[in-house]
Structure formats: structure tokens, C-alpha cells
Amino acid sequence: MSATLKEIAQRVGRSVTTVSRALAGYDDVSEETRTLVRQVAQEMGYEPNIAARQLQKQRSDTLAIIVPTFGPRFSDPFFSELLAGLGNEAARHGFDLLVSTRPPGDDEQATYLKNIRSRRVDGFIIVRTRARDPRIELLQQHRFPFVAFGRTENELNYPYVDEDSEHGIRLVVEHLVQLGHTRLACLAAPPELMFARYRLRGFTETLQRHGMAVDPSLIVTGDLTQRQGRELAGQLLDRPNPPTAIVASNDLMALGAMSAAQERGLTVGRDISITGFDDIPPAEHAHPPLTTVNQPVYKIGTVVCQMLIKLILGQEIEQQQIIMQPSLVIRQSTGPAKPSEGRSDQ
Amino acid sequence: MSATLKEIAQRVGRSVTTVSRALAGYDDVSEETRTLVRQVAQEMGYEPNIAARQLQKQRSDTLAIIVPTFGPRFSDPFFSELLAGLGNEAARHGFDLLVSTRPPGDDEQATYLKNIRSRRVDGFIIVRTRARDPRIELLQQHRFPFVAFGRTENELNYPYVDEDSEHGIRLVVEHLVQLGHTRLACLAAPPELMFARYRLRGFTETLQRHGMAVDPSLIVTGDLTQRQGRELAGQLLDRPNPPTAIVASNDLMALGAMSAAQERGLTVGRDISITGFDDIPPAEHAHPPLTTVNQPVYKIGTVVCQMLIKLILGQEIEQQQIIMQPSLVIRQSTGPAKPSEGRSDQ
DNA sequence: TTGAAAGCGCTAACAA
DNA sequence: TTGTTAGCGCTTTCAA
Numbered sequence: 001m002s003a004t005l006k007e008i009a010q011r012v013g014r015s016v017t018t019v020s021r022a023l024a025g026y027d028d029v030s031e032e033t034r035t036l037v038r039q040v041a042q043e044m045g046y047e048p049n050i051a052a053r054q055l056q057k058q059r060s061d062t063l064a065i066i067v068p069t070f071g072p073r074f075s076d077p078f079f080s081e082l083l084a085g086l087g088n089e090a091a092r093h094g095f096d097l098l099v100s101t102r103p104p105g106d107d108e109q110a111t112y113l114k115n116i117r118s119r120r121v122d123g124f125i126i127v128r129t130r131a132r133d134p135r136i137e138l139l140q141q142h143r144f145p146f147v148a149f150g151r152t153e154n155e156l157n158y159p160y161v162d163e164d165s166e167h168g169i170r171l172v173v174e175h176l177v178q179l180g181h182t183r184l185a186c187l188a189a190p191p192e193l194m195f196a197r198y199r200l201r202g203f204t205e206t207l208q209r210h211g212m213a214v215d216p217s218l219i220v221t222g223d224l225t226q227r228q229g230r231e232l233a234g235q236l237l238d239r240p241n242p243p244t245a246i247v248a249s250n251d252l253m254a255l256g257a258m259s260a261a262q263e264r265g266l267t268v269g270r271d272i273s274i275t276g277f278d279d280i281p282p283a284e285h286a287h288p289p290l291t292t293v294n295q296p297v298y299k300i301g302t303v304v305c306q307m308l309i310k311l312i313l314g315q316e317i318e319q320q321q322i323i324m325q326p327s328l329v330i331r332q333s334t335g336p337a338k339p340s341e342g343r344s345d346q
Numbered sequence: 347m348s349a350t351l352k353e354i355a356q357r358v359g360r361s362v363t364t365v366s367r368a369l370a371g372y373d374d375v376s377e378e379t380r381t382l383v384r385q386v387a388q389e390m391g392y393e394p395n396i397a398a399r400q401l402q403k404q405r406s407d408t409l410a411i412i413v414p415t416f417g418p419r420f421s422d423p424f425f426s427e428l429l430a431g432l433g434n435e436a437a438r439h440g441f442d443l444l445v446s447t448r449p450p451g452d453d454e455q456a457t458y459l460k461n462i463r464s465r466r467v468d469g470f471i472i473v474r475t476r477a478r479d480p481r482i483e484l485l486q487q488h489r490f491p492f493v494a495f496g497r498t499e500n501e502l503n504y505p506y507v508d509e510d511s512e513h514g515i516r517l518v519v520e521h522l523v524q525l526g527h528t529r530l531a532c533l534a535a536p537p538e539l540m541f542a543r544y545r546l547r548g549f550t551e552t553l554q555r556h557g558m559a560v561d562p563s564l565i566v567t568g569d570l571t572q573r574q575g576r577e578l579a580g581q582l583l584d585r586p587n588p589p590t591a592i593v594a595s596n597d598l599m600a601l602g603a604m605s606a607a608q609e610r611g612l613t614v615g616r617d618i619s620i621t622g623f624d625d626i627p628p629a630e631h632a633h634p635p636l637t638t639v640n641q642p643v644y645k646i647g648t649v650v651c652q653m654l655i656k657l658i659l660g661q662e663i664e665q666q667q668i669i670m671q672p673s674l675v676i677r678q679s680t681g682p683a684k685p686s687e688g689r690s691d692q
Numbered sequence: 693t694t695g696a697a698a699g700c701g702c703t704a705a706c707a708a
Numbered sequence: 709t710t711g712t713t714a715g716c717g718c719t720t721t722c723a724a
Contacts, residue, residue: 002463004717015695020719030693047463051406052717054397055700073644074430075627077421084420087446096466099445100433117348117393120442226631255628262633281421282601282628285572287608298419350701361711366703376709398701401716 003044011040023048054119063090063308064098064121066111068128074101076224076252077280078297079127082149085301086125093309095122109134116144122312125149125304129160129194147308149300150194159317161304163324165195165277168293169202169247171328172275175291176245177210180337181273185218185236185243187229187253199249199277218243222253229256237264237272244272244337251276251283251292258286258333273334288332295326349390357386369394400465409436409654410444410467412457414474420447422570422598423626424643425473428495431647432471439655441468455480462490468658471495471650475506475540493654495646496540505657507650507668511541511623514639515548515593517674518621521637522591523556526683527619531564531582531589533575533599545595545623564589568599575602583610583618590618590683597622597629597638604632604679619680634678641672 005023009016014033022029022037023046029037054060065086067079087097098121102108112135115121122145126135129150136158139146148160176184186203189196204214220236222228232253233246237260246261248254254276261272268274269288276283276292283290303322310317351369355362360379368375368383369392375383400406411432413425433443444467448454458481461467468491472481475496482504485492494506522530532549535542550560566582568574578599579592583606592607594600600622607618614620615634622629622638629636649668656663 002465005719006717016718017695017697017720018693021694024719028693033693045459045463047460049401049717050464050466051397051400052700053719055395055401055702055716056718056720058700060397069430073427073627075423075426077423077426080421080423080426081419083445084415084447091446091448096444097446098442099429100437100443101430102437113391114393117391118396119348120396226628230631256631259631259633259635281419282572285576285602285605287605289605351703352701362701363703363712364710367710370703374709379709395701398716399703401700401718402702402704404716 002049003041003046004049005046008037008040008044008046011044012036058119059312060120060122061094062096062098062121063123063125063305064100064115065125065127066108067099067101068104068108069101070103070223077282078250078252078278081280081297082127082301085298086305089302089305090309093305095305095309104130109138112138116142123147123308125308130192131194131197145308145311147304147311149304152194157320159307159311159320161300161307161322161324162195163295163300163326165198165326166202166205168277168295168326168328169199170206171326172247172277172291172293173203173206174210175328175330176247176273176275176334177206177212179245179273179334181245182212182337183215183218183241183243184212184245184247185220187232187246187248187257188219188221189224189249189253190221196249203247222249224250224252226252226256226259229253230260231256233257233260233274234263237261237266242272245334246272246274248274248276251278251280251290254290254292254333255282255286258288258290269332269335271338273337275334279329283329284331286333291331291334292329293326294329296324300324348395349387349392350395351392354383354386354390354392357390358382404465405658406465406468407440408442408444408467409469409471409651410446410461411471411473412454413445413447414450414454415447416449416569423628424596424598424624427626427643428473428647431644432651435648435651436655439651441651441655450476455484458484462488469493469654471654476538477540477543491654491657493650493657495650498540503666505653505663505666507646507653507670508541509641509646509670509672511544511672512548512551514623514641514672514674515545516552517672518593518623518637518639519549519552520556521674521676522593522619522621522680523552523558525591525619525680527591528558528683529561529564529587529589530558530591530593531566533578533592533594533603534565534567535570535595536567542595549593568595570596570598572598572602572605575599576606577602579603579606579620580609583607583612588618591680592618592620594620594622597624597626597636600636600638600679601628601632604634604636615678615681617684619683621680625675629675630677632679637677637680638675639672640675642670646670 005016009019022034090097124146126148131153133152188200220232279292279294351362355365368380436443470492472494477499479498534546566578625638625640
């Protein structure tokens with residue numbers, strides 16, 4: 001069906017070697033031969049057999065991302081956007097992107113190992129880094145190329161891109177404090193996720209810096225889904241002395257929290273302030289539009305991808321570790337704290 | 347680094363062939379040899395080299411999906427979920443999933459051709475079928491395995507899974523008619539997309555069946571994003587004689603429409619009814635929760651994937667064309683039409 | 693400027 | 709039960 005070098009060679013009356021070199025653009029092929037070969041290759045719709053080339057070159061020109069996710073369904077716009085960034089950049093460099101989802105755990109490790117050993121891919125993109133991340137340890141141990149989106153606890157010496165979550169949340173909290181809020185709740189994320197720690201730390205430290213007490217009962221942990229944001233925020237709001245502002249660790253939970261507030265007849269931005277993190281498209285188009293922290297996910301995807309490809313090609317990387325500064329996007333889901341509102345006791 | 351058959355062969359003092367067969371589980375290998383080989387392979391962390399196997403077997407055990415998308419960013423939960431369904435099912439059968447995004451057009455075709463000719467993948471998943479779909483024609487012409495999610499205008503004889511959009515919208519419109527609505531608007535989708543046609547047809551035909559006029563000015567076409575849903579619905583609502591219900595072609599636009607209504611001080615489900623299609627997770631957690639049509643996207647992903655793998659393996663497919671029946675999910679974004687409200691003239 | 697030969701790691705037909 | 713041989717399609721020495 002699709003042509004091989006051999007077939008072209010027969011047609012042009014040259015050896016396979018010569019055809020190969022003509023196509024590869026080597027200059028030790030006569031102008032005449034080169035033109036002829038190229039033309040015939042074109043005519044025959046020649047496209048090199050990937051497997052053969054891989055076997056010979058010991059490279060697959062393929063990148064992999066294994067999205068750590070619980071449950072079969074996942075639908076976070078955050079990931080769609082990251083995938084688009086990674087995929088488009090990979091394509092620009094002639095690389096393919098292999099995507100799979102796998103829950104964290106032993107099976108996950110096995111999948112990495114298998115891909116490494118079978119030479120299935122040339123490098124990995126690691127997302128949602130964990131405090132102590134076995135994936136990174138495994139990859140380092142095998143000296144296998146990878147770039148992470150996120151840091152780890154012990155700050156190993158590996159290439160990563162991350163945004164400064166702590167700073168992002170600081171901006172959020174300061175914005176709320178300026179608006180007069182004093183009872184702030186936090187929808188935190190699972191503490192094994194590094195970004196969750198940074199965001200939580202940004203929350204508590206900024207409050208403390210402003211001389212405000214941190215009420216541990218106002219810090220609850222969710223699984224980053226809209227559903228949980230809605231449930232947990234609901235519980236928070238149903239308490240006798242509810243918070244006047246809710247700082248969510250991601251937009252999805254914030255959006256859920258908005259629903260919870262609205263279900264209780266509250267007007268978001270007036271009766272309660274809610275903030276997110278990520279700035280996914282729905283944040284802008286929610287009602288009211290969500291105040292959040294903009295994280296350039298698409299951009300991060302492209303940068304991560306570029307770094308990984310350089311690593312694979314053995315090129316120099318200018319900067320091995322990149323921290324991007326996120327920015328606060330003030331929309332209408334935040335507003336001044338209501339004058340007195342149930343402070344004091346209770 | 348990672349072991350090869352040859353290395354194992356040397357260690358166990360057998361030929362490469364024997365090792366290969368022992369590992370493959372052929373029964374023409376002595377029990378003793380088999381055990382030994384397996385054990386050594388295990389010890390050495392052997393994993394077959396994919397490229398070599400592909401080259402030999404002329405199969406890549408890889409599926410590809412090229413998501414047709416305009417602009418670099420895309421973030422539709424619909425696709426995340428479809429990807430999860432496809433990917434998980436593929437993994438179950440030992441297949442990998444290659445994901446890329448490419449805007450419709452010439453470059454798209456070239457990408458398909460390249461993957462076919464280079465034997466990069468064994469089959470394609472086609473999504474968002476178009477009325478006359480060049481991808482399907484190309485693939486058919488090359489006799490290359492594929493399964494589509496969606497039909498085409500001329501209903502070619504190819505394997506597909508689709509949901510009955512026409513029926514889905516019919517359920518929606520009948521629900522609204524029962525609630526007393528008479529001025530229904532439609533946020534349609536680009537007409538080259540087949541599902542857009544079915545949904546629009548479902549809209550107009552159901553209205554007609556109920557003896558209601560179809561006002562062409564109440565049918566506007568959007569690009570399926572939340573942003574456009576918001577803009578177009580806004581325009582609709584700002585008219586002198588606005589609709590009392592808006593039927594959107596997908597959830598994202600419906601969610602945008604809800605924001606538009608709320609920005610204008612309307613209470614969705616009371617002052618105006620809005621419906622979606624897809625039943626993506628945010629639909630359930632919006633405020634108010636969105637009345638929509640449930641489409642089992644994850645499930646469709648798994649079925650499509652199963653069919654494609656059977657096709658590739660040359661197995662019999664029971665049913666080449668599958669139409670799934672979607673179901674109406676009534677939530678709070680729809681409610682009775684307000685008594686009189688600006689009917690008559692204007 | 694060209695070609696013969698080897699080999700990437702694997703599987704399979706055939707022979708022993 | 710095992711091994712020899714060939715070959716998948718390509719790239720890359722090395723020699724001519």
C-alpha cells in the first residue's frame with residue numbers, strides 16, 4: 001500500500017542507500033538523482049515507516065503524559081488546555097503525544113516502567129507533582145528524560161516549570177483583606193499535592209502576616225471537583241457563624257462554591273466573596289464572573305514541552321527550573337465584607 | 347539499559363528464538379526452559395522493544411484521535427470525558443492512544459495521510475463528523491480502519507456510533523412546550539457539523555408538529571463556546587420581544603446563556619428557561635442546575651474504541667452502526683412560561 | 693557519487 | 709524441544 005524505499009529504489013534504478021540519502025538531503029548525492037528520487041517519492045506518496053526508523057534510530061519521537069486521575073471520568077478544563085499546549089508544541093517539533101489516564105498507585109509506576117523499558121516514548125511530562133513523588137524518583141533513577149509541571153517537597157534537582165501558587169493565593173487573600181473580610185475560609189486540596197500545600201501555606205501565612213487568626217475549622221479539604229466545592233462550601237455556609245469569603249484552591253471548586261451560595265439565596269460578590277485559582281474559561285463566563293488567579297496553563301504546556309524536547313535531543317537548557325508568576329484577576333465574585341455580620345462570639 | 351532477547355538468551359544459554367517463544371507462551375518449549383526464561387526475564391526487567399515488534403508485526407497497537415479545533419486553546423469537558431473513555435478502553439486492550447489537535451482544513455488531511463502511510467497508527471477515531479466529511483472519504487479510500495462518533499450527510503456505509511440528537515432536542519422542546527412556552531429561541535451550532543443539523547432539525551420539526559411557527563430570527567448560530575453562548579443569548583434577550591426559552595445546542599453555550607440572563611437580572615428557571623445538551627459535569631453543578639440532554643459520552647468513547655479494535659484485529663462487529671438514545675434530564679433551569687409576557691405584536 | 697553489507701530487536705517458517 | 713535463517717524498513721558505516 002504505502003511505498004517503501006526499496007520500491008522507490010527499483011523505480012529510479014538506484015540503491016536503497018542512495019534513495020535514503022537523497023531523501024534525507026545529504027549532499028553526497030548528485031543533483032540529478034536527488035531530484036528524480038524526490039519526485040518519484042512524491043508520486044508514490046512515500047512516507048517513512050515509523051517503526052523501522054524508530055528501531056534504527058533508537059528514538060520514538062513520542063512524548064507521553066499520564067494524567068493521574070481517580071475514577072474513570074475526568075473532565076477538568078485545566079487538563080484540556082494543558083494537553084492542547086503540550087500537543088501543539090510537540091507537533092511543531094515533529095513529536096507525537098501519547099495520552100493516558102491512570103490512578104496514582106502501583107499500576108501507575110508499572111506503566112512508567114513499561115514505557116521506559118520498551119522504549120515506547122522518549123520522555124515524560126509529569127503533572128500534579130506530589131510531595132514525595134515516586135514517578136520522579138523512578139525516572140531519575142532510570143535517567144529517563146522528563147519535565148515536571150510542579151515541584152516536590154525535597155526540591156530535587158530536576159527540570160520543572162511551576163507557577164508560584166503561594167504568591168497567587170497571597171494576592172487573593174490580600175485582595176479580600178482589603179475588602180474588609182476577616183472570616184476567610186479555604187477550600188484546600190489534597191495535601192499530598194504540592195500545589196495544594198503552597199496554596200494553603202499562602203493562605204495561612206498571609207492571614208498571619210496581617211495579624212489575623214487562622215481558624216482551622218474554616219479550612220476544609222476537597223478533591224478539586226465542582227461537586228465537592230459545592231458540598232463543602234454548603235457545609236461551611238450552613239454553620240452558625242459562616243465565613244464571609246471562601247478561597248478555593250481551584251476554579252472548579254470555586255464554581256461549585258458559588259452554586260452552593262446561590263442555592264442558599266446569597267448573592268455572590270455581595271453577601272459572600274468567592275475566589276478561585278487557574279482562570280479556566282468558565283471562570284470568566286460564570287455569573288458572576290469569578291475573581292481568580294490566572295495561571296498561563298497553555299503557555300506552561302508549551303514551555304514544558306520545549307524543555308523536554310531539548311532534553312531528549314541533548315541540547316542545552318538555559319534554565320532548568322522555571323517559576324512563573326501568576327496574576328490576580330478581579331471580577332465580580334468578590335466584594336466588600338458586609339459591615340458587621342456575625343463577628344464577635346458564637 | 348533495558349534488556350533484549352539476545353541478552354536473556356545469552357544468560358540462559360538458549361537461542362533468541364527459544365526465549366522469544368518461551369515468553370510468548372508457546373507450548374513447544376520445555377517446562378524447564380520456560381520457567382528459567384521467565385524468571386531471568388523478570389530479573390532483568392525485560393520489556394519487548396516496541397519498535398522492533400511493530401516492525402515485525404506490522405502493527406503499532408496505537409489508535410489516534412485528531413481533535414478538530416480552531417484556535418490553540420480548547421477546553422471542552424466533553425472532550426476530556428471522551429478521551430478518558432477512549433483511552434481507558436484502549437489501555438484495557440493493550441492499545442495506546444495518540445492525541446493531537448488540528449484545525450479542520452488541508453493540514454488536517456495531510457496529518458491523516460502521513461499517519462496512514464507511515465504506519466504510525468492502526469486506526470483512527472473520527473469526532474465531530476461533518477456533513478460531507480473529507481476525513482471519512484480519505485480513510486475509506488485508503489481502506490484504513492476507523493470508527494466515527496457521528497454520521498454524515500450521505501450516510502455512507504461506515505462504522506459509527508452516534509446519539510440521536512434529533513430525538514434529544516425533541517424531548518427538550520416538548521418539555522418546554524408543556525411548560526407553556528411559545529417563543530423559543532435556538533442557539534444552533536455551525537451547520538457543517540452533522541450533530542448541529544440534527545439538533546436544529548429536532549428543534550424546528552418539533553415546533554411545527556405542535557403547530558407553532560418557527561421564527562427564523564430566533565435561531566442564531568454560535569461556535570459552541572461558553573463565550574458565544576453568553577454573547578448570543580445576550581443579544582436575544584436584549585431584543586424588544588425576547589424569547590421565553592432558549593434551547594442551546596450544547597451545555598457550554600447554555601451555561602453562557604444562563605450568565606447572560608443573570609447579568610440582566612433574570613432568574614433562570616422562572617423568568618426564562620434555558621436548556622443544554624451533553625450533560626457535562628458543570629451542568630449539574632451550575633446554579634440553577636441545568637436542564638439538559640444526557641449523552642453518555644464516556645460510554646460512547648468505550649464503545650467506539652471497542653469497535654475500532656475489533657476492526658483492526660479483523661474480528662466480526664455485531665453492529666456496524668449504533669445510535670444511542672439520549673435522555674432528558676430535568677433540572678431547575680426550566681420552568682413554566684410566565685403568564686402573558688409580550689406575546690402578540692411587536 | 694554510489695552501493696554492499698550490517699544491524700536495530702523482534703517474530704516466524706522451517707529444519708533438525 | 710530447540711536452533712538456524714530470513715526478513716520487517718530503515719540508517720549508517722565502509723569500500724568502490
